[in-house]
Amino acid sequence: MRIHFIAIGGSAMHNLAIALKQNGHIVSGSDDEIFEPSRSRLTNHGLLPSKVGWQPEIINDSLDVIILGMHARPDNPELLRAQQLKLKVYSYPEYLYEQCRNKKRVVIGGSHGKTTVTAMIMHALQYNKVDFDYMVGAQLDGFDTMVRLSSEAPLAIFEGDEYLSSPIDLRPKFLWYKPHLALITGVAWDHINVFPTIDAYNLQFKLFVESVQPGGYITWFGEDEVLGSIMENASNVKSESYFSVKNKLENGRSVVLFNNQAYSVPVFGSHNFQNMAGAMNICRELGVSADDFLSSMATFKGASRRLQILAEKPGGTVFYDFAHAPSKVKATVKAVKERFPERKLKAILELHTFSSLNAAFLPQYLDSMACADEAYVFFNPEVLAHKRLPAITSRQVAVAFNIPECNVVTTTEAVAGLIRATSLEKSNLLVMTSGNFGGLKLQKLVDEL
Known part of the structure; x- marks a missing residue:
């Protein structure tokens, strides 16, 4: 079958594309942004789109199936073309x-x-x-x-x-x-x-x-x-x-x-x-x-980005976790502190999801990082603009989390500075995000520690 993915760069989407190609199907895809590790994995399987962006001209009636990712919008030009041609469009769960x-x-x-x-x-x-x-x-x-x-x-x-x-x-x-x-x-x-x-x-x-x-x-x-x-x-x-x-x-x-x-x-x-x-x-x-x-x-070694160990020394460990919702953040911070009560815990969280960047939802995070000895929160104002969300302030975030305003940062450089200033002597570092800290080379920074 000929199968085309609109928004192929998504976590589940790109994996489904790889699986279907391995099953012998002819697979194509497009996206307006593809981040790691999706980019490398699509490249390795010969599925990385030849150019960035939407290409409605490649949507034609030779396609048997179109699978639509959540990253696309209802007015996506490829989707509109597929609907015009009355092609079958699936969501990936369907x-x-x-x-x-x-x-x-x-x-x-x-x-x-x-x-x-x-x-x-x-x-x-x-x-x-x-x-x-x-x-x-x-x-x-x-x-x-x-x-x-x-x-x-x-x-x-x-x-x-x-x-x-x-x-x-x-x-x-x-x-x-x-x-x-x-x-x-x-x-x-x-x-x-x-x-x-x-x-x-x-x-x-x-x-x-x-x-x-x-x-x-x-x-x-x-x-x-x-x-x-x-x-x-x-x-x-x-x-x-x-x-x-x-x-x-x-x-x-x-x-x-x-x-x-x-x-x-x-x-x-x-x-x-x-x-x-x-x-x-x-x-x-x-x-x-x-x-x-x-x-x-x-x-059992766990799942990627679920308390994943990025670096380890006799007196300290760097953990990387997908936690982003309040309940996830609270459980993850608490777990690391309870496992290593004798070590100081420095925790850095990126706000990246629609909910976490919404001023009405921020109060749900109250004291979610209370178990950390040092708690820092990062958000990127450019992400709010991309998601078409109203701006939030460092003060709003600080009040919501019950942390000092100076512990709220808004640049990738500031996050890098926090990591570089970390000691792993009787101390752990916990980094939590569902994003990528604005493209921060996290593993490289951690290796320098």
Whole structure:
């Protein structure tokens, strides 16, 4: 088939493009901006567009499928041309569903932690030689791409995002998948640009629960009050709450205790032990025993940009994390501080998403970085302009986070200076962003430390 991607540079989009090319399809794409690592990966697979920008002249009736990314706008010239020609236009979740509609589908949702839970399940299944297709929102050790679609795998594991499917399909992505098994990690208001109230946001998870196939299974974090309320009325599925696996710290390493057995694991932080409990429930439903699941966790290296270690010395570590929503920031900062209470913690957060750059949403971040000894927040005024958002001030950000105004910076150079001034003597550095700090060469700076 001839398949064209509008906005091929997206995280899921470029991985789906690579997977489809590997399956033998003729794949093309376009975008008006492509950042790393998408650029390098598309180049390596011969899929990087020959020029930047939209090219409506390449849209013609020889194309079998067009897949539309969220980065494009409704007035995108390629999209308008495709609609004029009445070509089939899919969002990527719609396309994934169509390719996996005859498989058993497992979907992991939640405002935070869903990538890690999905990664744990995928790692456990691979470790125990279970064949499956998948879509996950980060690069994982042991997997070449973030998407796999095959003809033979009977099972599909999807990370379920609550954000909109495409510019012309305003349903949350996870409502496309119609899972047989589902997990929800928790619900904390996000994406204020499309869900302007907490109730509107929470409703999407109620709809997700209702989308589980009749007679299906759903497991959810039992300490989440919103989920508790939603699950009270979930009568058409088998429902099971989860909490946390029992654990302790032994000789500087985490140990999980289960059924009188001890399993050494590399992850840390209370949120990760909650994630592990939920992932274990799903794997049990898929026929993987608790012992086989926990044995696999000994070699689980986590997902890219989820407490990823960029550099390490005997007295200090640099962590890189995707955290951007308030609940994610708070859990990540707390996890690092609790794991290394004797070390000073310096945390730097970039505000990059629509919600985080919205003055009405900023108060949700109050004290989210309180566990850090030094907390800094960066935002780029040019990003606000690009996203067509009203300007915000350093003062607004400082008040929202409850940090000194001098700890709010607005230039890439200032972020570089903060990193260069970091000591890794009995001290950790935690860098958090869903963006790229305005193109900052982060690894190069860290290597200099």
